[in-house]
Amino acid sequence: MKAAYTFSAALIIALSTSCAFAAPVLRADISVVSPIVTVGDMFDDAGTLAEQPMFRAPRPGTTGTVDIDTIRAAAARAGFSEFASNGLSAVRVSRSAALVDETLLSSLISNDLRARGILSHGMQAQTMFASPVGTIEAAATDQPARLDGLRYLPGNSTFTARFILAGVDQPLTVSGTIDLMVDVPQLATSLPAGAILSEADIVMRPVSVRQADAQGIAHLDQLVGMSLNRQSREGMTLRIGDVSTPLTINKNDPVTIYFRQGPLTLTVKGQAITGASEGAPLQVLNLMSKRVISATAVAPGAVEVSTSGLTVAGL
Missing domain, CATH: 2.30.30.760 (SH3 type barrels.)
Known part of the structure; x- marks a missing residue:
């Protein structure tokens, strides 16, 4: 009876020990975000070693292979030598990427101009790049691109900007022009003289700030409820002189x-x-x-x- 008890206890200890120290299991295909591949990325059941680094990940948006000998050497450096390879001779490692394009770069420039007070409410910056910026694959982080410096000359609208891209060694420098735009009211449809304007009759479309200032563009609240002074066509930009207070009494009434x-x-x-x-x-x-x-x-x-x-x- 005693011998049977001893055998059962030994079996329980052996099973629990086996579960506690289960060998990591190699994965055949992995995808990572960070520039370093860890034990937890490469293996299932990595346990306490999961955060240990093994080797560098490929460039963002690319895929590489790691042979089994390289994996064994990296595992040994991480602190273990036994793992289940499942008969694999190599592992595919892919690194996720965030796409950086002209739209993202333009939005970063606009944010900087707004923070400086150059762009006020209702204004937009229309950015034109001197040379096309193709789509760039940066590291998939919360901030794949960061504006490192912006030189903008309002007099001739030219700019030069420098960006830091996550996971990319060299900074990106671009140049071009920036036109400051503002939404102006235009007629949504042709209307006769004397028509009383409602919000449905007006659409807001962007034009350059210089053009708006030169032409004396009216604000929306200066137009709604006013009367057109003359017959006007669809798409016409509305100015203060185009409208007047509606007549309460018309001629011959x-x-x-x-x-x-x-x-x-x-x-x-x-x-x-x-x-x-x-x-x-x-x-x-x-x-x-x-x-x-x-x-x-x-x-x-x-x-x-x-x-x-x-x-x-x-x-």
Whole structure:
């Protein structure tokens, strides 16, 4: 009985020891992000040795092979010699890459200009490279490219920029021009004179800041609810002089003329000789007396005659 107990205990110890020190298992094909291949990258069941470095990874975006003898030598340097090779003679090692292109580089330049206060709200930087920048494979990190320096001359719009690319030994230097752009309001469709503008009638499109400043471009809030002064075509850029306050009363509109003096209020039918917006003066014809008098537009179809210098007989 005692012998049986001793044998069982020894078997349990042997099994637990075998599980605790299970040999790492070699993988046939691995993909890494960092520049160093670790034991945990190369082997399953790497245990406490998982973070130990073995050898350098290939360049970002490339794949290489490592033969079994090189793996054995690297494993020995990492602190172990026994592993399950599964009959493999070599392992494929691929390194992930992040793609760096003109779009990413342009966004980094824009961010720098915005941080300097050169780009304000509603403005964009349109970057043109002197030579095309092909797609570059950098290390797959949170920041595959970093702007290391930017020289920008607003007078002639030229720039030179230097970038540091993750996993790439040499910095990247590019040059070209930067046009500062701003969104301006343009008509979304052709409209007749007198049309009242709504937001749906206006689209915002980018033009150069110099052009916008030279042409006196209007802001969106200066246009919505205003009246077009003339027939306008689709795509026309809107300026302050293109619009005016909508007419409350148009020429030839029938109106009611109000005359107030103390508790007395008189009304008479009339016809507008000229148009006017609310609060503006206009000429109206008193249809009863056939007199043309000056009045003020107070509402659609309603004008008011000032009591100053005018009597009931003057109506």
